[in-house]
Amino acid sequence: MAQTIQGKTGDWEIVIGMEIHAQVISNAKLFSGAATAFGAEPNTQVSLVDAAMPGMLPVLNEKCVEQAIRTGLGLNAQINKNSIFARKNYFYPDLPQGYQISQYEHPIVGKGKIEIDLANGQVKEIGITRLHLEQDAGKSVHDLHPKKSYVDLNRSGCALMEIVSEPDIRGPEEAAAYLSKIRMILRYLGTCDGNMEEGSMRADVNISVRKPGAPYGTRCEVKNVNSVKAVQQAIEYEAVRQVEIIEDGGSIDQETRLWDPAKMETRSMRSKEEAHDYRYFPDPDLLPLNLEQNWIDQIKETLPELPDQKKHRFIDTYGLSAYDAGVLIAERERADYFETVAKNRDAKLAANWVINELLGLLNKNGKGISESPVTAENLGGLIELISDDTISGKIAKDVFAEMFTSGKAPGSIVEEKGLKQVTDTGLIEQVIDEVIAENPDNVSAYKGGKDKLFGFFVGQVMKKTQGKANPAAVNDILRKKLDN
Amino acid sequence: MTELTTLTIAQALEGLKKKDFTSKELTQAHIGAMEKARPLNAFIVETPELALKQAEESDKRRASGSEGALEGIPLGIKDLFCTEGVQTTAASHILEGFIPQYESTVTKKLFADGAVMLGKTNLDEFAMGSSNTTSYYGNVISPWKRKGQPNVQLVPGGSSGGSAAAVSAGLVMGATGTDTGGSIRQPASFCGISGIKPTYGRCSRWGIVAFASSLDQAGTFARTVKDNAILLRSMSGHDPKDSTSAKKEVPDFTKALTGDIKGKTIGIPKEYRIDGMPGEIEKLWQQGIDWIHSAGAKTTEVSLPHTKYALATYYVIAPAEASSNLARYDGVRYGIRVPSENLREMYEQTRAEGFGDEVKRRIMIGTYVLSAGYYDAYYIKAQKVRRLIVQDFMNAYEKCDALLTPTAPSASFAIGENQDDPIKMYLNDVFTVPASLAGLPGMSVPAGLDADGLPLGLQIIGRPWDEEMVFRVAGVIESLAQFTHRPA
Numbered sequence: 016m017a018q019t020i021q022g023k024t025g026d027w028e029i030v031i032g033m034e035i036h037a038q039v040i041s042n043a044k045l046f047s048g049a050a051t052a053f054g055a056e057p058n059t060q061v062s063l064v065d066a067a068m069p070g071m072l073p074v075l076n077e078k079c080v081e082q083a084i085r086t087g088l089g090l091n092a093q094i095n096k097n098s099i100f101a102r103k104n105y106f107y108p109d110l111p112q113g114y115q116i117s118q119y120e121h122p123i124v125g126k127g128k129i130e131i132d133l134a135n136g137q138v139k140e141i142g143i144t145r146l147h148l149e150q151d152a153g154k155s156v157h158d159l160h161p162k163k164s165y166v167d168l169n170r171s172g173c174a175l176m177e178i179v180s181e182p183d184i185r186g187p188e189e190a191a192a193y194l195s196k197i198r199m200i201l202r203y204l205g206t207c208d209g210n211m212e213e214g215s216m217r218a219d220v221n222i223s224v225r226k227p228g229a230p231y232g233t234r235c236e237v238k239n240v241n242s243v244k245a246v247q248q249a250i251e252y253e254a255v256r257q258v259e260i261i262e263d264g265g266s267i268d269q270e271t272r273l274w275d276p277a278k279m280e281t282r283s284m285r286s287k288e289e290a291h292d293y294r295y296f297p298d299p300d301l302l303p304l305n306l307e308q309n310w311i312d313q314i315k316e317t318l319p320e321l322p323d324q325k326k327h328r329f330i331d332t333y334g335l336s337a338y339d340a341g342v343l344i345a346e347r348e349r350a351d352y353f354e355t356v357a358k359n360r361d362a363k364l365a366a367n368w369v370i371n372e373l374l375g376l377l378n379k380n381g382k383g384i385s386e387s388p389v390t391a392e393n394l395g396g397l398i399e400l401i402s403d404d405t406i407s408g409k410i411a412k413d414v415f416a417e418m419f420t421s422g423k424a425p426g427s428i429v430e431e432k433g434l435k436q437v438t439d440t441g442l443i444e445q446v447i448d449e450v451i452a453e454n455p456d457n458v459s460a461y462k463g464g465k466d467k468l469f470g471f472f473v474g475q476v477m478k479k480t481q482g483k484a485n486p487a488a489v490n491d492i493l494r495k496k497l498d499n
Numbered sequence: 500m501t502e503l504t505t506l507t508i509a510q511a512l513e514g515l516k517k518k519d520f521t522s523k524e525l526t527q528a529h530i531g532a533m534e535k536a537r538p539l540n541a542f543i544v545e546t547p548e549l550a551l552k553q554a555e556e557s558d559k560r561r562a563s564g565s566e567g568a569l570e571g572i573p574l575g576i577k578d579l580f581c582t583e584g585v586q587t588t589a590a591s592h593i594l595e596g597f598i599p600q601y602e603s604t605v606t607k608k609l610f611a612d613g614a615v616m617l618g619k620t621n622l623d624e625f626a627m628g629s630s631n632t633t634s635y636y637g638n639v640i641s642p643w644k645r646k647g648q649p650n651v652q653l654v655p656g657g658s659s660g661g662s663a664a665a666v667s668a669g670l671v672m673g674a675t676g677t678d679t680g681g682s683i684r685q686p687a688s689f690c691g692i693s694g695i696k697p698t699y700g701r702c703s704r705w706g707i708v709a710f711a712s713s714l715d716q717a718g719t720f721a722r723t724v725k726d727n728a729i730l731l732r733s734m735s736g737h738d739p740k741d742s743t744s745a746k747k748e749v750p751d752f753t754k755a756l757t758g759d760i761k762g763k764t765i766g767i768p769k770e771y772r773i774d775g776m777p778g779e780i781e782k783l784w785q786q787g788i789d790w791i792h793s794a795g796a797k798t799t800e801v802s803l804p805h806t807k808y809a810l811a812t813y814y815v816i817a818p819a820e821a822s823s824n825l826a827r828y829d830g831v832r833y834g835i836r837v838p839s840e841n842l843r844e845m846y847e848q849t850r851a852e853g854f855g856d857e858v859k860r861r862i863m864i865g866t867y868v869l870s871a872g873y874y875d876a877y878y879i880k881a882q883k884v885r886r887l888i889v890q891d892f893m894n895a896y897e898k899c900d901a902l903l904t905p906t907a908p909s910a911s912f913a914i915g916e917n918q919d920d921p922i923k924m925y926l927n928d929v930f931t932v933p934a935s936l937a938g939l940p941g942m943s944v945p946a947g948l949d950a951d952g953l954p955l956g957l958q959i960i961g962r963p964w965d966e967e968m969v970f971r972v973a974g975v976i977e978s979l980a981q982f983t984h985r986p987a
Contacts, residue, residue, distance in 0.1 A: 063600075066832060067827040070599075070603060070707050072742065074739065106826065108842065112826065113825075114823050114826055294822075294823070294870060294871075294874070299711075300712050300743065
């Protein structure tokens, strides 16, 4: 996962720019009133406009525009008050109009930037070139009939945001971090569900290699990279392929390549010469999109706290490590859960429990935080029981396991099972006296200098109290008795 | 009952109101005329049964006292308007057999006002043409003949040739048209009737098969200016389904027909005096200027300096938009499909067979002007010139209230003439294209006959959204011209 590739002639730097297509969360399509739900029966969510019947006209869906603005603001980008929809012309059966309505020279969102977090703890800024709105195509199905293809237009006309990055990304790790961060931001904003398996988020990766400090090399665009892992694999494969060609005296052809996840390789799809001439021109069926500053300001006011802001707040106000804060903010629901647990309680303890115990167990059970059988309120209750010495940390783990299976509140579990910690020093002293009386040999050995036997006495006391004795009190009293 | 087919819409509405006749009788009279006039080939589809059903329903509505503004009036609908359950072809083979499951906004509005549809009128394929000789369903023959040449078939003009011929021959009381570069005004002029293209955005384009989206505009044909005003009011209005339709109040256009233009100034654009303009057209234009003066209005010469670039500009922009608008006719979802071994061949063969020569020519021109390397030189340049043409008109309207020009540089010509020379054919629209590029309302009124006895029209071009002034001036010319000639 190196940022550079060790070639025969030295180190090569990998230069990456990404185009992410994110399906906009909205009830209706970009230019028609048809529904957008995933997984519906083929061709059941298709309006006359989506099927490009003669005489049909697009009407812009305001909700999709709002989502694009919201996303632009979340990417710290400039919102262009004047943008233009253009037609991108090409023939394909799942593109009923024979053109895709997109934005070309005048996108709705201009330059922006986001931060990505790297494994070594460093933070890197990646530039956003633009974001534009466009229609999705339908889906061609080629494997239902030996000679025919079928077309499902449910997706035809759904709104997509294409988010284009600057070529600021170096290597597979950064690419993965970038993609994950964009997905996190979109999910926080509620503008895209980021579900790559269902295709609601897709990435095209532009890859080139160069000797450090040299000008950019010729790039290849790799398509069909549909998971964070695939992005890393495709970059690793493609960068090595390019280095080998160059080092063998060849040169890279600018082309579009396809990632084949089964064969773990990229292969040529079309060369620059075969590239389409899309004949973009402003769509005469639509007026230029003019936004009022007032509306942009209103949307800005409704933006949620974004991942980076949240992370810094967690570090500053809760005193968490950057790593722990990073884990907690990865999902908005997770961060909210943590904050409920930590409210008026020991935040570091809360973070430990959420990250190490809860997330671990959820993961093992294949559940997300929203499906957790332990509510945030109950986990908070458990933290309180630990903090006020009602139970020890060790007992708390047993209580937690019980909470996870039964969903019960920690207080009632402690009550039912009599797990309350014994802090009555008289009782503890009595038990200690018994232990001392029962083990005269070990007492004399300890007093003779075998310090390590101290643990033995603690163990014996805990055994007699079924682990409920307050460990600090046990230590104190034992030491007093044995050291005198 | 043949005299029913000579009534104007205004007269027919009066007769229906007074119960002199029913809509059914009126409709039957027109069905009879339509059947007799089949040699004109004005219709692609006749819908007599639908018409009679609509007429009967109309009579019932009228009996119950709930009549609309066009209650019981039989009309022709250009076969570019999608009509629910009735084949809509745009006169193209590629849409043969296509039956829409939806009604265009314009026809829906007409029907909501009580109109009756007699059939779908013939046109140039995808409205591309000026003579109605590019229809897959055959040429439309003008009902007019040159003096002494009864066997020479003349063109009705185009692209709305079927609508114009049908109105002129008394087969329908009025008809819808669409005008992209002159497709209402030029055939109205050729057929001796009135026709108006309103301001771009006045009528919804929803459900009209698109030719060039930034220019296409629905309008009307009728035998009088007033009838056009009645029809246009019913058709107009904002439609949320068309982003380019305007949120403008629709006035009662008939109220503009005051007959009074005293004190108004009518502009005469000097650049419209083109080289080689026939003397008869020149004479007719002067006659129009004299009528304006006699009605107490002034005329003033104005300059529209970019007029000479208008045709070239139009023949970049319209084909560019058409090349993209017609991409949807690919054999995949509707219309004809030529089965082939692979996708590419299916596209090629379907479109090769489905489109006629003129449509192919314009798709190729449009594709070319949008291509990488040519886009700036053609498409962008044309858009810039278009803006200058708009500015020309706005400058002129600082000095006048409307413009008066000839509608076309000639009277109707014989079928086959101009056929081998697309450029000469395109020249037909030299006076109508500038107003289209500027989105302005324009109307043709019949004003006289040429030496062969063929009608010639004058065009009134108004300010944006000022159809009322256009109607007002047109009404005055109509009453002074006293054009009562009808085809034999």
